[in-house]
Amino acid sequence: METKVNVDLTSFRMETRKWLEDNCPLSMREPTKDPSQLYWGGRNGEFSSNDQKIWFDRMLEKKWIVPYWEAKYGGGGLSSEENNILNQEMGRLGCRKPHYNFGISMLGPAMLKFATEEQKLHYLPEIVEGKIRWCQGYSEPNAGSDLANLQTKAEDKGDHFLVTGSKVWTSYAEKADWIFCLVRTDSSSSKHTGISFLLIDMASEGVSTRPIKLISGKSPFCETFFDDAKAPTKDLVGGLNKGWTVAKRLLEHERTMISAMGLSGGGDGSKKTKSGLAEIGKKYVGVDSDQKISDKALRRKVAMHDLNSRAFGLTMQRVGEETKVGAPSPAAAMGKYYGTEHNKLRYELMLEAMGTQGVGWDGEGFSMEELAITRDWLRTKANSIEGGTSEVQLNVISKRVLGLPDK
Numbered sequence: 001m002e003t004k005v006n007v008d009l010t011s012f013r014m015e016t017r018k019w020l021e022d023n024c025p026l027s028m029r030e031p032t033k034d035p036s037q038l039y040w041g042g043r044n045g046e047f048s049s050n051d052q053k054i055w056f057d058r059m060l061e062k063k064w065i066v067p068y069w070e071a072k073y074g075g076g077g078l079s080s081e082e083n084n085i086l087n088q089e090m091g092r093l094g095c096r097k098p099h100y101n102f103g104i105s106m107l108g109p110a111m112l113k114f115a116t117e118e119q120k121l122h123y124l125p126e127i128v129e130g131k132i133r134w135c136q137g138y139s140e141p142n143a144g145s146d147l148a149n150l151q152t153k154a155e156d157k158g159d160h161f162l163v164t165g166s167k168v169w170t171s172y173a174e175k176a177d178w179i180f181c182l183v184r185t186d187s188s189s190s191k192h193t194g195i196s197f198l199l200i201d202m203a204s205e206g207v208s209t210r211p212i213k214l215i216s217g218k219s220p221f222c223e224t225f226f227d228d229a230k231a232p233t234k235d236l237v238g239g240l241n242k243g244w245t246v247a248k249r250l251l252e253h254e255r256t257m258i259s260a261m262g263l264s265g266g267g268d269g270s271k272k273t274k275s276g277l278a279e280i281g282k283k284y285v286g287v288d289s290d291q292k293i294s295d296k297a298l299r300r301k302v303a304m305h306d307l308n309s310r311a312f313g314l315t316m317q318r319v320g321e322e323t324k325v326g327a328p329s330p331a332a333a334m335g336k337y338y339g340t341e342h343n344k345l346r347y348e349l350m351l352e353a354m355g356t357q358g359v360g361w362d363g364e365g366f367s368m369e370e371l372a373i374t375r376d377w378l379r380t381k382a383n384s385i386e387g388g389t390s391e392v393q394l395n396v397i398s399k400r401v402l403g404l405p406d407k
Helices: 004-023 050-062 080-093 102-114 117-128 243-259 277-285 296-324 331-358 368-383 390-401
Strands: 134-137 153-156 160-167 178-184 195-201 207-212 221-232
Touching: 004 050, 004 080, 102 117, 102 134, 102 178, 102 243, 153 178, 160 178, 160 195, 178 243, 195 221, 195 243, 277 296, 277 331, 296 331, 331 368, 331 390
Parallel strands: 134 178
Antiparallel strands: 153 160, 160 221, 178 195, 207 221
């Protein structure tokens, strides 16, 4: 006999499935082909289509933008089991995420742990409603892998901080409304204990950005400059000189987010964890009498890659659940390392199948899809750097997962 919990979850699954089928527009069930098709919200946020707006509005009304946050913060108050079911049903149907925001994937979880109740009630609902688009101010010209070496200074002026310095590799800073930023508030203490976590309005006087052009031709990254920019002291999160604790927590969530690229190939993750490599192999290499990739060696690599994607997906689902219930896990470093390296391998297999058609940059001899794959392949190199390089992740894994000594 089924328990009441199982019956309730079965009913929830059926209700969720029907609601998604009735409310998710057909165009929102297709994978995105370009980041411009994602909705990031913000003061100047724009929907790429009417269907996208309909999908966002319906999910917002249902309180499923961030379904596992408490209702008072704009969430749906779903349990871990219910949230898993929702994700599974969205994946089954191919539903896109209705809203992308670093506030959801990175800042929000850290604020739930360290922010005051007043800060949570003010900022979290705005994140859910898509009113504010966030960016991250961590890395500096001389503080990348050694993040605690940061030098951006915030001087306490009583009711506000005066911020001076610069950040680099700030994703989408030119489009963001606010930045969550690590600043040095005590230069006399050790480098880890003199750091604070500060929220800064990008529209403030003294804040400016400059895009960084990448080899891929795209520019998601920026330099961000603070020239005596003012930030109210009420926007300090986690306490004065205690920002490193907040930063570590947020990095767990960032690495888990980046890990997802190993599942979706850098897309929006709306479809199931199928790489599409088999289709590309068949198209460019050809098929045998059984309609399989004719090159047996490539066929084996593709099959192994898809199998590893499935295993990795299940592992990251477990890590994600541990993180949501307040248990930051060093396994996020493992996921970030494997996910980004796995994604690089995916694109290398694409290029192996496509041959010279996979290394074009311009010209009539290449389709738009082929040119996009070349640029995406180049972009995967940056994925293994942002959020902590692969080498840094290996150090974290050796110390905190395997328990190996420093020397």
